[in-house]
Amino acid sequence: MTGTGLLYQGADWNFHIIRDCYKAIEEIAEKELGLNVFPNRIEVISSEQMLDVYTANGMPISYHHWSYGKRFASHENAYRRGLMGLAYEVVINSNPCISYLMEENSATMQALVIAHAAFGHNHFFKNNRIFQEWTDPSQILNYLEFARGYIARCEELHGQGAVERILDAAHALQGQGVNRHSGSRRVDLKDEQTRARERRAYEDSSYNDLWRTLPQSAEPHPVTDGERQALRRRFGLPEENLLYFLEKHAPRLAAWEREIIRIVRLMAQYFYPQPQLKLMNEGCATWVHDRIMTRLHEKGRIDDAAFLETIHSTTNVITQFGYEQGATSFNPYALGFAMMKDIERICVNPTEEDRRWQPDIAGNGDPYGTLRHAWAEYRDESFVLQFLSPTVMRDFRMFRLLDDTRDPYLLVDAIHDDAGYRDIRRTVAASYDPSAWYAEIEIVDVDSLGDRTLRLEHRTKEGQMLAEKDMKLTLDALADLWGYRVVLDEIDVPSGRVVASHEAQQRSS
Amino acid sequence: MDIIDRRSNPHGKNLENRRRALGRARDAVQKAVRDAVANGKIREVGEGKAVAIPAEALHEPGFHRVFTQGARHIVLTGNHEFSRGDKLRRPPSGGGGAGGGAGQAGTEGGGEDAYRFLLSRDEFLDLFFDDLELPDLVKREIATTETTAPSRAGLSNDGSPSQLDLGRTMRYSMARRIGLGRPKPAELEEIEARIVALEDIRPLSAEALDELEILRERRSALRQRLTRIPWIDPVDLRYRRFAHMPKPSTRAVMFCLMDVSGSMTERMKDLAKQFFLLLHVFLEKRYKTLDVVFIRHAETAEEVDEDAFFHDPRTGGTVVSTALEEMISVQRARYPAQQWNIYVAQASDGDNSPSDTPRTVSLLEEGILPIVQYYAYIEVTGTGAIIRGETDLWQAYRGVAEKNPHLAIRQVSDRREIFPVFRELFARKPTGEGSHA
Structure with a gap:
């Protein structure tokens, strides 16, 4: 049923080719790599639509706000001036998982994107613990729809200016809209609409001391520590989630203003896992597409030209510049992919050094299982701490600088040698710790x-x-x-x- | 797995967001537009263009930490020369943030200092002219009200009988009659005559009887056909149709007068040209119909086309009044003052033969100023202009300008000054009363 010959030849694609490629890729992904993915939905869009998708952080729907206009302008310009190629794909962490293919892509690129997004990212979204904890992929599209509708209605009722004022303020506090330390509460995105209605009823029936408008007793009676504590408890203080606190307790906001704050907060929460998983997510997807495309070539499903094109574009993506070229951070694709490849190598073909550094996985003969485990259980910080091996550090020629502002110089205090591996690894890991940002x-x-x-x-x-x-x-x-x-x-x-x-x-x- | 082709979905999802961003940064956009014009790329005004809005105007704040002092570690890649203990000079990029300040910028991402928006021509011009207003436009209130006039617009199948287009209708009727084979009345008459003749013959022979039968049949067929296919059918009717077309209620003509004598250098002509172009764009925006007349003069004046106006060099002395005479004669011949708004822009280096100046002034005061909306005189000066002081023409015009608010005079010596001058000349006046000293 899946056939054996070449899936396509040349650069042109059509929907049959995409369907065939998908089937061939799916077979490898599921049977050989053991990936477990959300149902896929593949959408073909034009480059102009891709710019729109970019602007909305990869979301297909978003409410209107000037900041998106600004982002659109900067993307559009970078694109028009050729500073930025458009990403070949954008994928949405939703169920079903939506991957966008650009119509300008060649057939090979479409296959590559399917492998990368529809299987690599998709597997990661579905299985990584942090995504599972923080996001609800089955509801996000509905929620976006609700959010846009709600905000549009608010603009009709209260005026664009009033809505914009709340949105601007809430956007400024976005970074403080997540419960980082007190642990995640899995957001229940369901029933938002009914909840919005119930909120009003609840507010009518509840009492908040902050709303007191009656004159206080003339004698300001001294407040005891006990009373103070009780009040703090009632407000749930200390509270790190500023947006949550405002939504619940700000005394002067109208119900619709609270709802808008909530929308911004929930969006912030939805996007919260992404930056702390970027390295792994991209590494995983790049490794998956590389593996799958190689297998397709081995099985004779794509020809040499297509395979060379794959290698070419993979290489472009995983280029890591050194400090001399002005690189001040790691390319997540490069480091992620290198680490995935490295884990695969350690599992199958370890050196003495690897046995010392990674005794529990070295030579275990199960690279795919090991990777799947890592994808599910780690985040960037812990992943680097656990898996960044001397080999990768040497390949990247990493070195560490001590920047002490009291000194007039920067000190090289670790390089890629035995004495330096652990220091470097610790620092790289720490830079992926969200608390650092x-x-x-x-x-x-x-x-x-x-x-x-x-x-x-x-x-x-x-x-x-x-x-x-x-x-x-x-x-x-x-x-x-x-x-x-x-x-x-x-x-x-x-x-x-x-x-x-x-x-x-x-x-x- | 589903594949969905979304290419035909509506595009331009971000137009509204873009509009809002532009609206939010309106002041900055306006300034950017002003700068874009002032920098001399006037020719591009007609094409719409990109304007850069400083990031400041669209800044989105948030809480974030900056490293200013203390110690921290940075891991970089690509080492091929350092060993442990090496000391490096701090990169010069400013302050304590130095080496790793860049590292943070990398994670933050949006290090843009300006956003570029591609404005369409209309957007650009709207912004450009937003705070400008043509002088004395208030006087001609019709400028904004659009009148319509009926104008012939083909034919229609219905209308009032008075609009019936007889020729057209008959042509259709004839075509239909021929097409459907309507018998000619003469043919029927002939048959009827024959029938009458045959009926009169007695006794009737067998052949004649047969013929009579045939003729009778034929007669009834023809009669039937004649009644079925009318001479004029409602489908033939054609009426003249009139559509109400907006009438260009405001028409303007812009006279460009320029001194092209030897003393005008290319640079000066270029300055003048910028002024003309700007004025043209401006008037084009305000008036539905805008004619431009180019008149150049040295010792004599002539009407020329744009190309010759700007590029064809002349030599000789300067007699300004000839240009004014030419302008008046063109205006009288083609642009009656009751129907046209007349604008005059004159550029010169201020030279005039002394004997001509009185005549120039009187032509200006008596012949031109009473009929024009606005007369702008700019004097382009060479580099040594400051020493030269006031020219003859300038002195003469200044006297007139004091009495006539709609004569504006300015001196320009650099292309950067063009736009400010233009703005000043046409600046929106709160009272609608135009005057500048």
Whole structure:
């Protein structure tokens, strides 16, 4: 039924060819590599549509906002000026899993993209623990639809300006819209619409001390520590998810404004896993397409020309520039792919060194099983810590710099040798730790008995403060949503000292 | 697995977002447009173009940390010379962030300092002219109201009887009659006459009887056919159709007057040209019909085409009044003042033969200013212009300009000054009362 001869010849493709390629690829992916994927949906689009998809972070639907217009302009320009080739594919973590193929691709590229996206990424989305925990692929498309509709309705009812004001402010706080430390709550994206309606009913029936408008008793009675604690508990403080807190407790927001904040928060949460899994995700997909295309060639399903084209485009993707070419970070495709290849090699054909470094997988003879396990159970940080081998470090010729601002120079304190492997590996892993990217900001207190000041803390080190200008703008946005004064203290964690304190008042809307 | 072909889905999903981004950065966009024009690429104005909006105007803030002091580690690739303990000079790229500051930018991604938007011609011009207004436009209120006039627009099958196009209708009728084979009345009459003749003969022979039978049959067939196929059928009717076409209610003519005598260098002509072009784009936007008349002059004046106007060099002295006379005669012949808005743009280096200046002034004051909407005189000066001070023509025009607000005079010595001058000349005036000293 799947045939044996060449699937196609030349560059032209048609829907039959895509279907045949898909079948041949599926056979290899499932029978040989043991991949387990969401049902696939393949959509053919033009390059112009691809730009749209880019703009919306790969989402097929999104609400209207000027920031997308800006992103579109910058993508469009980069593309038109030839600075950026369009990605050959975009894939959406949804169920069914949607992969976009561009019509300009050659037949080989379409096959490659199917292997890469519809099987590589798809397997990763479905099996990686962090994706499983944080995202609900079966509901995301419905939710996007709801979000767009809801925001459009709000614009009709309350005006574009009012909606934009909330969206701008919420977008500024996006990075603080996730429960990073208190663990993920799997978002239930179902029934959002009914929930939106119920929210209003609930609010009518519930009571929030912040809403008190009656005059307080003339004597300001001293607040005991016990009372303070009780209040903090009631607000669930400390709270790292600023958007969540605002949605639930900001005293002056209307129900629709809370719902918009919730939409932004849920989107932020949906995208939260992606950056911390980028290395593995791309590594996995690239390895899968490389493996599958090689097998297709071995089985005589594609000809030499097609295979060379595959190699050519794979090589383009996995090029890692050195520091001299200005590279300041790792190309996730390059490092990811190199590590996957390396794991495969260690499982099948280990050296003495590998046996010392990776005793539990070296020579186990099950490369596919080992990779599948790694894809499921790790995130970039732990994956690097566990699997970055001396071989890969040598291949990339990695070295580590100590940048101490007290010194007038940068010190090379580890290179790819026995003494340096562990240091380098630790530092590379740490750079993939999400806590290295996100500012650790928490709401620590609400002065609910006084002037309703919202107090936040940024836990950091001296010398790693928030970027001043952005911080001020974001704090203003926060104050707007909260509706009262907001104070942000930056705390030097080692000493516990407050190094800086900022505040903002809400502007009249 | 499903394959869906989405290529035919609606495109341009981001048009609305784009519009909003432009709206948000309106001030920046306007400035960018102004800059684009001021930089002298006026010729491209007609094609729409890209404008760069500083990233500032579309900035999306957020909380993020920056490394300013302390110690940190950075892993880089591509080492082929360093050993442990080597000390490297800090890259010069500024401050404590130095080496790894770039590393962070890499993870952050969006390091753009400006966003480029490709504006269509209309968008561009709308922005360009947004804060400009033609002088005294208020006076001619019809400028904005569009009037329509009926104009012949083919034929239609129905209409009022007074619009019946008889010739056309008869032609269709005849075609139909021929096509359907309507018998001619003469043929019927002939047969009827024969029948009458035969009926009169008695006794009737057998052949005659047969003939009579045949003729009678034929007669009834013809009669039937005649009644069935009418002479004029409703399908033949054709009426003259009139459509209400918008009438170009505002027409403008722009006279470009330029001194092409030997003293005008190429550079000066180029400056003048920029002014003319800008004025042209501007008027084109405001008026449905815009004619341009190029008149060049040295000792004598003539009307020429655009190419000759700008590129054909002349030599000789300068007599400005000849150009004004030529302009008046062209205007009288082709552009009656009641029907046309008249704009005049004159560019010169300010030279004029002294004896001609009084005549120029009187022509201007009596013959031209009363009928034109606006008269802009720009004096392009060479590099040494500042020392030269006021030219004859300038002095003379200044006197007139003081009495006539719709004569504007400016001096320009660099292409960068063109646009500001243009803006100033046509700046929107709160009262609609045009005047600049």
